[in-house]
Protein backbone atom coordinates (compact mmCIF):
# COMPACT_ATOMS: atom_id res chain seq x y z
CA UNK A 1 0.00 0.00 0.00
CA UNK A 2 1.31 3.47 -0.89
CA UNK A 3 1.98 5.48 2.30
CA UNK A 4 -0.76 7.90 3.29
CA UNK A 5 0.52 11.49 3.07
CA UNK A 6 -2.10 13.72 4.69
CA UNK A 7 -5.19 13.68 6.90
CA UNK A 8 -7.32 14.52 3.83
CA UNK A 9 -5.91 11.58 1.90
CA UNK A 10 -6.35 9.29 4.92
CA UNK A 11 -9.98 10.40 5.27
CA UNK A 12 -10.66 9.90 1.55
CA UNK A 13 -9.07 6.45 1.44
CA UNK A 14 -10.83 5.33 4.63
CA UNK A 15 -14.18 6.62 3.33
CA UNK A 16 -13.74 4.61 0.14
CA UNK A 17 -13.95 1.40 2.22
CA UNK A 18 -16.98 -0.11 3.99
CA UNK A 19 -16.50 -0.18 7.79
CA UNK A 20 -18.22 -2.00 10.64
CA UNK A 21 -16.01 -0.56 13.37
CA UNK A 22 -15.20 3.01 14.26
CA UNK A 23 -11.42 2.90 14.44
CA UNK A 24 -9.24 5.89 15.28
CA UNK A 25 -6.64 5.92 12.51
CA UNK A 26 -4.84 9.00 13.85
CA UNK A 27 -4.62 12.50 12.34
CA UNK A 28 -8.19 13.07 13.58
CA UNK A 29 -9.63 10.41 11.28
CA UNK A 30 -12.10 7.89 12.74
CA UNK A 31 -13.64 5.33 10.38
CA UNK A 32 -17.40 5.64 9.82
CA UNK A 33 -18.37 2.17 11.09
CA UNK A 34 -21.96 0.93 11.35
CA UNK A 35 -21.52 -0.92 14.65
CA UNK A 36 -23.50 0.35 17.62
CA UNK A 37 -20.62 -0.86 19.84
CA UNK A 38 -18.03 -1.03 21.20
CA UNK A 39 -19.62 -2.96 24.06
CA UNK A 40 -16.34 -3.92 25.77
CA UNK A 41 -14.22 -0.96 26.77
CA UNK A 42 -10.74 -1.27 28.30
CA UNK A 43 -12.38 -1.31 31.77
CA UNK A 44 -14.15 -4.58 30.88
CA UNK A 45 -10.97 -6.27 29.57
CA UNK A 46 -8.71 -8.46 31.69
CA UNK A 47 -5.07 -7.41 32.09
CA UNK A 48 -3.55 -7.71 28.61
CA UNK A 49 0.02 -6.56 29.18
CA UNK A 50 2.40 -9.20 27.81
CA UNK A 51 -0.47 -11.59 26.96
CA UNK A 52 -1.18 -13.52 23.80
CA UNK A 53 -4.67 -12.64 22.53
CA UNK A 54 -6.97 -14.30 20.01
CA UNK A 55 -9.83 -12.12 18.72
CA UNK A 56 -12.46 -14.46 17.22
CA UNK A 57 -14.80 -12.68 14.81
CA UNK A 58 -12.47 -9.69 14.53
CA UNK A 59 -14.14 -8.06 11.46
CA UNK A 60 -12.32 -4.69 10.96
CA UNK A 61 -10.16 -5.43 14.00
CA UNK A 62 -11.29 -2.78 16.50
CA UNK A 63 -10.77 -5.08 19.49
CA UNK A 64 -7.56 -6.59 18.07
CA UNK A 65 -6.00 -3.15 17.72
CA UNK A 66 -7.33 -2.21 21.19
CA UNK A 67 -5.67 -5.35 22.65
CA UNK A 68 -2.41 -4.39 20.98
CA UNK A 69 -2.69 -0.86 22.38
CA UNK A 70 -3.37 -2.31 25.84
CA UNK A 71 -0.01 -4.08 25.76
CA UNK A 72 -0.71 -7.56 24.37
CA UNK A 73 2.47 -9.34 23.27
CA UNK A 74 0.83 -11.09 20.31
CA UNK A 75 -2.63 -10.62 18.77
CA UNK A 76 -4.28 -12.87 16.20
CA UNK A 77 -7.45 -11.58 14.49
CA UNK A 78 -9.54 -14.52 13.29
CA UNK A 79 -12.53 -14.17 10.99
CA UNK A 80 -14.21 -15.90 8.13
CA UNK A 81 -17.75 -14.97 7.27
CA UNK A 82 -17.68 -11.18 6.75
CA UNK A 83 -14.21 -11.26 5.21
CA UNK A 84 -15.28 -13.57 2.39
CA UNK A 85 -19.06 -13.40 1.93
CA UNK A 86 -20.47 -10.91 -0.60
CA UNK A 87 -22.75 -9.27 1.98
CA UNK A 88 -24.58 -7.15 -0.62
CA UNK A 89 -25.55 -10.19 -2.71
CA UNK A 90 -26.50 -12.12 0.39
CA UNK A 91 -28.62 -9.22 1.69
CA UNK A 92 -30.53 -9.13 -1.62
CA UNK A 93 -31.09 -12.89 -1.34
CA UNK A 94 -32.33 -12.51 2.27
CA UNK A 95 -34.76 -9.77 1.13
CA UNK A 96 -36.10 -12.15 -1.53
CA UNK A 97 -36.51 -14.86 1.12
CA UNK A 98 -38.37 -12.45 3.42
CA UNK A 99 -40.62 -11.43 0.53
CA UNK A 100 -41.32 -15.07 -0.34
CA UNK A 101 -41.79 -16.05 3.32
CA UNK A 102 -39.11 -18.76 3.21
CA UNK A 103 -35.94 -19.27 5.26
CA UNK A 104 -32.58 -18.70 3.54
CA UNK A 105 -30.18 -21.48 2.60
CA UNK A 106 -27.13 -20.59 4.73
CA UNK A 107 -24.85 -22.96 2.79
CA UNK A 108 -24.81 -20.37 -0.02
CA UNK A 109 -22.48 -18.24 2.19
CA UNK A 110 -19.61 -20.55 1.35
CA UNK A 111 -20.61 -21.33 -2.24
CA UNK A 112 -22.07 -18.73 -4.59
CA UNK A 113 -21.71 -15.79 -2.13
CA UNK A 114 -18.09 -16.64 -1.21
CA UNK A 115 -15.35 -14.36 -2.61
CA UNK A 116 -11.91 -15.95 -2.11
CA UNK A 117 -10.20 -12.59 -2.65
CA UNK A 118 -11.73 -11.56 0.73
CA UNK A 119 -13.16 -8.12 -0.12
CA UNK A 120 -14.51 -7.83 3.44
CA UNK A 121 -10.98 -7.81 4.86
CA UNK A 122 -9.89 -4.68 2.98
CA UNK A 123 -10.83 -2.36 5.85
CA UNK A 124 -8.93 -4.49 8.40
CA UNK A 125 -5.88 -4.58 6.09
CA UNK A 126 -6.03 -0.80 5.62
CA UNK A 127 -6.31 -0.09 9.37
CA UNK A 128 -3.49 -2.53 10.15
CA UNK A 129 -1.22 -0.77 7.66
CA UNK A 130 -2.10 2.75 8.81
CA UNK A 131 -1.68 1.83 12.48
CA UNK A 132 1.62 0.00 11.76
CA UNK A 133 0.03 -2.88 13.64
CA UNK A 134 1.53 -6.33 14.11
CA UNK A 135 -1.90 -7.98 14.52
CA UNK A 136 -1.90 -11.25 12.55
CA UNK A 137 -5.01 -12.02 10.45
CA UNK A 138 -6.18 -15.65 10.38
CA UNK A 139 -8.89 -16.80 7.98
CA UNK A 140 -10.78 -19.62 9.68
CA UNK A 141 -14.31 -20.69 10.51
CA UNK A 142 -13.96 -21.12 14.26
CA UNK A 143 -16.96 -23.48 14.37
CA UNK A 144 -15.22 -26.03 12.15
CA UNK A 145 -11.47 -25.30 12.07
CA UNK A 146 -9.10 -27.82 13.68
CA UNK A 147 -8.49 -25.90 16.96
CA UNK A 148 -5.02 -27.41 17.31
CA UNK A 149 -4.09 -25.40 14.19
CA UNK A 150 -5.30 -22.20 15.88
CA UNK A 151 -3.18 -22.85 18.98
CA UNK A 152 -3.77 -21.58 22.52
CA UNK A 153 -3.87 -18.03 23.84
CA UNK A 154 -3.77 -16.44 27.30
CA UNK A 155 -6.83 -14.31 26.53
CA UNK A 156 -9.50 -15.03 23.93
CA UNK A 157 -12.03 -12.42 22.84
CA UNK A 158 -15.37 -13.82 21.75
CA UNK A 159 -17.30 -10.64 21.18
CA UNK A 160 -20.58 -10.43 19.30
CA UNK A 161 -20.24 -13.92 17.85
CA UNK A 162 -22.01 -16.42 20.14
CA UNK A 163 -25.53 -15.60 18.91
CA UNK A 164 -24.40 -16.44 15.36
CA UNK A 165 -23.62 -20.03 16.39
CA UNK A 166 -26.00 -22.87 15.55
CA UNK A 167 -24.23 -25.14 18.05
CA UNK A 168 -23.28 -22.74 20.88
CA UNK A 169 -22.26 -25.31 23.49
CA UNK A 170 -19.94 -27.08 21.05
CA UNK A 171 -18.39 -23.76 20.02
CA UNK A 172 -17.94 -22.75 23.67
CA UNK A 173 -16.05 -26.04 24.20
CA UNK A 174 -13.83 -25.02 21.28
CA UNK A 175 -13.41 -21.60 22.91
CA UNK A 176 -12.32 -23.33 26.14
CA UNK A 177 -9.84 -25.44 24.15
CA UNK A 178 -7.97 -22.39 22.81
CA UNK A 179 -8.00 -20.44 26.12
CA UNK A 180 -5.30 -20.82 28.77
CA UNK A 181 -6.40 -18.02 31.16
CA UNK A 182 -9.62 -16.18 30.39
CA UNK A 183 -12.15 -15.76 27.60
CA UNK A 184 -14.11 -12.54 27.31
CA UNK A 185 -17.59 -13.33 26.00
CA UNK A 186 -19.90 -10.53 24.87
CA UNK A 187 -23.32 -11.36 23.46
CA UNK A 188 -26.83 -10.14 22.93
CA UNK A 189 -28.69 -11.24 26.06
CA UNK A 190 -32.16 -11.02 27.50
CA UNK A 191 -33.44 -10.11 30.94
CA UNK A 192 -36.82 -11.63 31.82
CA UNK A 193 -38.91 -9.79 34.41
CA UNK A 194 -39.99 -12.13 37.17
CA UNK A 195 -37.43 -14.77 36.22
CA UNK A 196 -34.25 -13.04 37.34
CA UNK A 197 -31.42 -15.52 37.91
CA UNK A 198 -33.01 -18.28 35.79
CA UNK A 199 -30.74 -19.95 33.25
CA UNK A 200 -32.81 -19.47 30.08
CA UNK A 201 -32.02 -19.32 26.38
CA UNK A 202 -34.36 -17.86 23.75
CA UNK A 203 -34.18 -19.50 20.31
CA UNK A 204 -34.80 -17.73 17.01
CA UNK A 205 -35.47 -20.11 14.11
CA UNK A 206 -36.16 -17.21 11.76
CA UNK A 207 -34.54 -13.81 11.91
CA UNK A 208 -33.61 -11.70 14.95
CA UNK A 209 -32.72 -7.98 14.67
CA UNK A 210 -32.74 -8.21 10.88
CA UNK A 211 -30.33 -11.13 10.71
CA UNK A 212 -31.20 -14.71 9.78
CA UNK A 213 -27.85 -15.78 11.26
CA UNK A 214 -28.85 -14.97 14.87
CA UNK A 215 -30.01 -18.07 16.74
CA UNK A 216 -29.76 -18.01 20.54
CA UNK A 217 -30.08 -15.26 23.16
CA UNK A 218 -29.36 -16.29 26.77
CA UNK A 219 -30.06 -14.73 30.11
CA UNK A 220 -26.96 -13.91 32.17
CA UNK A 221 -27.46 -17.14 34.19
CA UNK A 222 -27.97 -19.10 30.96
CA UNK A 223 -24.73 -17.71 29.53
CA UNK A 224 -22.85 -18.59 32.73
CA UNK A 225 -24.23 -22.16 32.71
CA UNK A 226 -23.26 -22.56 29.06
CA UNK A 227 -19.68 -21.49 29.76
CA UNK A 228 -19.43 -23.76 32.82
CA UNK A 229 -20.87 -26.69 30.85
CA UNK A 230 -18.22 -26.04 28.19
CA UNK A 231 -15.46 -26.54 30.77
CA UNK A 232 -14.72 -23.05 32.09
CA UNK A 233 -14.16 -23.13 35.85
CA UNK A 234 -15.57 -19.73 36.84
CA UNK A 235 -17.67 -17.05 35.16
CA UNK A 236 -17.57 -13.44 36.33
CA UNK A 237 -20.22 -11.07 34.89
CA UNK A 238 -18.89 -7.67 33.86
CA UNK A 239 -22.28 -6.12 33.06
CA UNK A 240 -25.19 -6.44 35.47
CA UNK A 241 -28.44 -7.40 33.66
CA UNK A 242 -30.82 -4.45 33.50
CA UNK A 243 -34.11 -4.58 35.35
CA UNK A 244 -36.47 -5.86 32.65
CA UNK A 245 -38.74 -3.01 31.67
CA UNK A 246 -40.41 -2.58 28.26
CA UNK A 247 -39.21 0.28 26.09
CA UNK A 248 -41.29 3.45 25.92
CA UNK A 249 -42.22 2.57 22.32
CA UNK A 250 -43.45 -0.86 23.42
CA UNK A 251 -45.47 0.60 26.31
CA UNK A 252 -47.09 3.23 24.05
CA UNK A 253 -47.92 0.60 21.42
CA UNK A 254 -49.48 -1.66 24.05
CA UNK A 255 -51.70 1.15 25.28
CA UNK A 256 -52.79 2.06 21.75
CA UNK A 257 -53.13 -1.49 20.51
CA UNK A 258 -53.18 -3.95 23.44
CA UNK A 259 -53.43 -7.14 21.34
CA UNK A 260 -50.83 -6.25 18.68
CA UNK A 261 -47.47 -8.04 18.76
CA UNK A 262 -44.59 -7.57 16.36
CA UNK A 263 -42.91 -10.89 17.13
CA UNK A 264 -41.21 -13.02 19.77
CA UNK A 265 -39.15 -10.14 21.16
CA UNK A 266 -42.17 -7.88 21.66
CA UNK A 267 -43.16 -8.85 25.17
CA UNK A 268 -43.37 -6.49 28.14
CA UNK A 269 -41.31 -8.83 30.33
CA UNK A 270 -38.31 -8.98 27.97
CA UNK A 271 -35.44 -6.50 27.90
CA UNK A 272 -32.49 -7.08 25.57
CA UNK A 273 -28.97 -5.93 26.36
CA UNK A 274 -25.34 -6.82 25.69
CA UNK A 275 -23.91 -9.14 28.33
CA UNK A 276 -20.18 -9.34 29.02
CA UNK A 277 -18.55 -12.06 31.12
CA UNK A 278 -15.02 -13.22 31.89
CA UNK A 279 -14.86 -17.03 31.71
CA UNK A 280 -11.79 -18.33 33.55
CA UNK A 281 -10.25 -21.75 32.83
Ligand SMILES: C[S@@+](CC[C@H](N)C(=O)[O-])C[C@H]1O[C@@H](n2cnc3c(N)ncnc32)[C@H](O)[C@@H]1O
Pocket residue numbers: 035037056057058059062063078079080081082083140141142143144159160161164
Ligand atom coordinates in the same frame (compact mmCIF):
# COMPACT_ATOMS: atom_id res chain seq x y z
C1 LIG B 1 -21.50 -8.99 15.03
S1 LIG B 1 -19.88 -9.20 14.37
C2 LIG B 1 -18.89 -8.81 15.77
C3 LIG B 1 -17.57 -8.20 15.36
C4 LIG B 1 -16.66 -7.81 16.54
N1 LIG B 1 -16.19 -8.97 17.26
C5 LIG B 1 -17.38 -6.88 17.46
O1 LIG B 1 -17.80 -7.30 18.55
O2 LIG B 1 -17.56 -5.71 17.11
C6 LIG B 1 -19.73 -10.96 14.26
C7 LIG B 1 -18.39 -11.39 13.68
O3 LIG B 1 -18.22 -12.79 13.88
C8 LIG B 1 -17.73 -13.35 12.71
N2 LIG B 1 -18.07 -14.78 12.68
C9 LIG B 1 -19.31 -15.32 12.69
N3 LIG B 1 -19.22 -16.65 12.67
C10 LIG B 1 -17.90 -16.95 12.65
C11 LIG B 1 -17.18 -18.17 12.61
N4 LIG B 1 -17.81 -19.34 12.60
N5 LIG B 1 -15.83 -18.12 12.60
C12 LIG B 1 -15.19 -16.92 12.62
N6 LIG B 1 -15.83 -15.74 12.65
C13 LIG B 1 -17.17 -15.76 12.66
C14 LIG B 1 -18.39 -12.55 11.61
O4 LIG B 1 -17.73 -12.73 10.37
C15 LIG B 1 -18.28 -11.16 12.18
O5 LIG B 1 -17.05 -10.56 11.92
